[in-house]
Amino acid sequence: MKLWTSRCVTRRGFFHTLAAGALTLGGGCSGRGRGAELLHASFDATRELYRKINQAFAEHRQQQGQEPVRIKMSHGGSGAQARAVLDGLPAHVVSLALWLDIDTIVRKGLIEPSWESQFPHRSLPYISTVVFVVRQGNPWNIRDWPDLLQDQLRIVTANPKTSGGARLNMLAAWLSVTARGGSFPEAKDFLTRLLRKVPVLDSGARGAALTFARKGIGDVLLTWENEAYLQQRELRGRVEIVHPPLSVQAEPPVAVVHANARQAGAEELAHNYIRFLYSPVAQNIIAEQYLRPVHWTEDPRFTPMQLLRPVDPQHQLGDWHNIQKQFFAEGGLIDQIFREIS
Template sequence: MKYFPPEKLKFLKLANSEILGFVSQLFLPLKPTSTKTSALLMVAGVGLSLGIPNGAIANTSPTLQSQQKTLLISQKSNNVQLNLVSFSVTQAAYEKIIPQFVAKWKREKGQDVVFKQSYGASGSQAQAVINGLEADVVGLSLALDVKTIQDAGLIEAGWDRELPNGSIVTRSVVALETRPGNPKNIQTWADLAKPGIKVITPHPKTSGLGRWNFLTLWGTVTQIGGSENKAREYVSQVYKNSPILPKSAREATETFFKKGQGDVLINYENEVIWAKQTGQGASSYVIPKLNLSIDNPVAIVDKNVNKHGTREVAEAFAEFLFTPEAQREFTKVGFRPVDQTVAREVEKQFPKVDRLFSVVDLGGWNRVQKKFFDNKAIFDQIQSSKR
């Protein structure tokens, strides 16, 4: 028998349980109860016990050898990289949450987690992931953006049942942010359609906030009994009052404050709170009593975590986002928590909304996308009428 030097047998230092887990993953494509699987598992087990190096069992293909290498690295390395892709206004919260998770994982697993992060407009981020930005975890503004990634084959169906609260990790509502003292006396949704009012809202084709704002405007008519014709008329007038449609929520905030454009910014409540905390311009704001529940999901990008060998740490991080520790950090930057314990702690921090409707009340995301945001749908028709 050929002698293999010790450096080629490093993988034998794996504990028995790790070996079994490793071997099982090598043969996942095979049915566990098949004779072929049993035979291969037996051969693999013998091979491991005899110290046969990787690649010596059944002339494994380069692809399988690569998968084996990835599995070994993910199991034994002292550090692991996790790629997080999220929408722009979550960055301040994640800067506080990530160090807490890194410390927790180090204590429990003895492994260092290095995060690579990307923030931008939600729709643009989803498209970037589809185009090759290899996110392990995505936190996006709306479920529709996650579904877009799912439809591209990167996220498996059922992602919204894999995590607590239907995978909705934060909530917010829509705020009307005005110049200090509210000189135009903007108090209600109807005020946005008045002549001479300049409205800043992001573009709904690129921004999650842009879509939420559009749906809120529409729903403030239909959810109190108004017809769809009345809703179209009202929304059209608001967009006629919009001189510019920034690409993202953060860009809209900068347009309003740094560039001084507009009388009112339709914004996330959490973004208003964050801007005040960071001193990005004085303003007044109103939380209308009729409002839309802005539900922000998080999801594991299955194809990428399988490729990177990072599923365990990715799932642990996603689940950590629902803990009171993480929820408190989201709350500090203005998000409404989904954890009930934290919600009770901060109940007085947020203005009460008398009537809250959701995307489900408007028909659900599939219907909403086709009706409002597909090419030549209602939003495009409204934009064309402005010209």
């Protein structure tokens, strides 16, 4: 990725944000005075993204002569946010890290089953991927997934049993074997050898980032691309980013929480808000936050990569429910590997 010009981390800094509390509910930095209101529940890594988008949306409505809008944000772990909505958080819009987290809300009847088809690109205004963060100079000469198995090299990742981001790390590692013709047993062996190299498993991706950056543990960190660039900027040359030739496609979808939005009389506003995410203004903000917008392949700022969807039929993993059961549920593949290496 090249020629980034955005200065979009708050002045308190990326790692200050990492150390802050997990769940915040605040007034979204957009719209002043009385007017329409939206409550948007999102995952931790989108704080600065939606601060900027919410401001742009409020300005867009003002330019159109529409009533002012105030967007309140609730941030936390993706799974925790889904549970909060189920427990009564009256969010009108959710943007979560994993499809399964939104599906949890769908199954309770709060989101319409057709939510994916209500907005372009399966309700994905942006995507991301998993990359490697390495120490300055890339002393282990890491270029691709097989390089992670070098003797003595230590890997930092969050626990895939508790972190949605870490689950994508595991799926990326798995697909790096099978997408190149490797068998399922070979992919399991690769995952086992990789997890043996993890000295500590933090519960979340942000904890893993702190372990790597502040505690100096590990030689390579597996993380989302946007988080990697924020770390690189904050650490000022002490780390580098390696884009492997192929990786997993991270798909954080967005949806209207129809039951809550209707009850609040905010359904049209919620739909307009999500449609705004696909506008040129919002897509540019998304790119400035190091997330890959809808047309990222046409944007020279982004490193070309082969991005793989685990649910595509050629990978033979089934749908997200099957992947969850096969890999991450009790007694699944990750539990089997943990028992083997403990």
